[in-house]
Amino acid sequence: MGITTPETPPHVSAYENWLSLGRHGSMDYLANERARIRRRDPGLILPECRAILMLGVRYADPGTLQPDDGTGPSGRVAAYAWGRDYHLVLPERLQELARFIERLAGSAVPQRWYTDTGPILERDLAQRAGLGWIGKNTCLINPKQGSYFLLAEILVGIELEPDLPFTADRCGTCTRCIQACPTGCILPNRTLDARRCISYLTIENKGEIPPELRVQMGNWAFGCDICQMVCPWNRFSAKEYDQALAAYPGQPNPDLRAELMLTPQDFNRKFKESPIQRARRRGYLRNVAVALGNSGNPAGEPALERALQDNEALVRSHADWALIQIRKR
Numbered sequence: 001m002g003i004t005t006p007e008t009p010p011h012v013s014a015y016e017n018w019l020s021l022g023r024h025g026s027m028d029y030l031a032n033e034r035a036r037i038r039r040r041d042p043g044l045i046l047p048e049c050r051a052i053l054m055l056g057v058r059y060a061d062p063g064t065l066q067p068d069d070g071t072g073p074s075g076r077v078a079a080y081a082w083g084r085d086y087h088l089v090l091p092e093r094l095q096e097l098a099r100f101i102e103r104l105a106g107s108a109v110p111q112r113w114y115t116d117t118g119p120i121l122e123r124d125l126a127q128r129a130g131l132g133w134i135g136k137n138t139c140l141i142n143p144k145q146g147s148y149f150l151l152a153e154i155l156v157g158i159e160l161e162p163d164l165p166f167t168a169d170r171c172g173t174c175t176r177c178i179q180a181c182p183t184g185c186i187l188p189n190r191t192l193d194a195r196r197c198i199s200y201l202t203i204e205n206k207g208e209i210p211p212e213l214r215v216q217m218g219n220w221a222f223g224c225d226i227c228q229m230v231c232p233w234n235r236f237s238a239k240e241y242d243q244a245l246a247a248y249p250g251q252p253n254p255d256l257r258a259e260l261m262l263t264p265q266d267f268n269r270k271f272k273e274s275p276i277q278r279a280r281r282r283g284y285l286r287n288v289a290v291a292l293g294n295s296g297n298p299a300g301e302p303a304l305e306r307a308l309q310d311n312e313a314l315v316r317s318h319a320d321w322a323l324i325q326i327r328k329r
């Protein structure tokens with residue numbers, strides 16, 4: 001945890017510039033006027049705000065993943081999404097912390113809390129609260145914790161002494177993440193072109209995945225961890241993580257053929273409390289089809305042929321593409 005003030009985040013201009021270049025793609029919620037004004041001035045969210053507590057919660061290190069058993073084409077899911085959705089896990093904790101603050105203060109304290117979905121530049125504020133630096137991969141990295149942690153914050157209406165910003169840049173001359181990114185979407189100014197990021201393509205993008213990018217996606221079925229997995233700061237970081245975010249069985253490496261067979265009921269049951277719900281069945285099966293196509297494994301053909309009859313046009317078109325990839329090989 002670190003503490004910062006509600007002043008304008010130091011790199012808000014990087015965010016404005018990023019939006020003006022259209023690098024947010026279809027994530028309109030980042031670009032609307034209300035969201036922009038609030039990101040610039042956290043005081044608009046809570047006029048009584050005097051301090052912001054920035055919090056980090058660790059999730060599993062994908063580098064600890066056991067190799068899959070090799071029985072069939074399997075996919076990969078980003079480590080933050082292996083278990084229960086943090087949007088469901090963290091609010092309870094934030095509420096508890098908010099009550100704890102009130103107990104300490106001995107009276108009601110105006111407060112607002114968020115994790116991810118608030119109009120807050122979380123990485124920028126976390127850097128100013130001393131939690132770490134912004135790496136070339138654009139992630140917030142802590143020298144001891146690495147970057148496998150999520151951010152949350154509580155805005156409070158009491159004066160608290162702010163921590164010092166983390167001003168050092170520990171990336172040095174390293175460029176591993178930039179070299180490893182399959183789609184080359186990491187830009188030299190510590191932002192990325194989200195439209196080409198696998199995380200965006202598999203989670204936020206609701207439509208077709210551009211064919212030229214499909215081949216770069218490998219077997220990622222939801223999110224992507226590559227630019228963090230190659231980061232030396234994650235090699236020696238602490239490995240303990242919050243057990244409320246522990247992986248569901250089979251989740252890190254889903255069997256792609258089985259996933260492609262999920263009915264809407266199966267999907268909702270399986271991913272009821274998982275971040276994968278965000279992609280909806282049609283987005284997830286679209287990703288699974290691409291991953292199967294990229295596997296080049298003929299064992300995927302029957303499932304893909306069945307997916308050609310799926311009710312969702314998005315699933316059908318990506319299954320068609322995937323079959324062509326397998327047969328080409």
Ligand code: B12
Pocket residue numbers: 009011012014015018027030078079080115116117118119120121122123124127133134137138139140141147148149150151152189190191192194197199200203204222223224225227
């Ligand atoms: C939109 C979004 C995405 C988009 C765009 C990501 C991006 N890099 O811009 C997509 C869908 C691609 C994405 C992917 C992921 N995301 Co995301 N995402 C967000 C979200 C909602 C907004 C981010 C945003 O505004 N982007 C626009 C850019 C311009 O802003 P920014 O990344 O915050 O960067 C700021 C700083 O870098 C700073 N800055 C710029 N230049 C410089 C230079 C210096 C020297 C300094 C100090 C600062 C600095 O200025 C920017 C603006 O303030 C935040 C939650 C939030 N409310 O902030 C989560 C968030 C950033 N995501 C998160 C996560 C976990 C991920 C993934 C790891 C998930 C995955 N495994 O698939 C990947 C990581 C990909 C990557 N390399 O960034 C975490 C990051 C935690 C961390 N340790 O950094 C956040 C904070 C969510 C959370 N509450 O935990 N994400």
Ligand code: SF4
Pocket residue numbers: 137180181182183184185186192196197198199224225226227228
């Ligand atoms: S998450 Fe994957 S695609 Fe996105 S920047 Fe990192 S390595 Fe590139």
Ligand code: SF4
Pocket residue numbers: 135136137138170171172174175176177178227230231232233
């Ligand atoms: S891989 Fe290297 S350049 Fe990229 S974030 Fe990590 S230390 Fe920085």
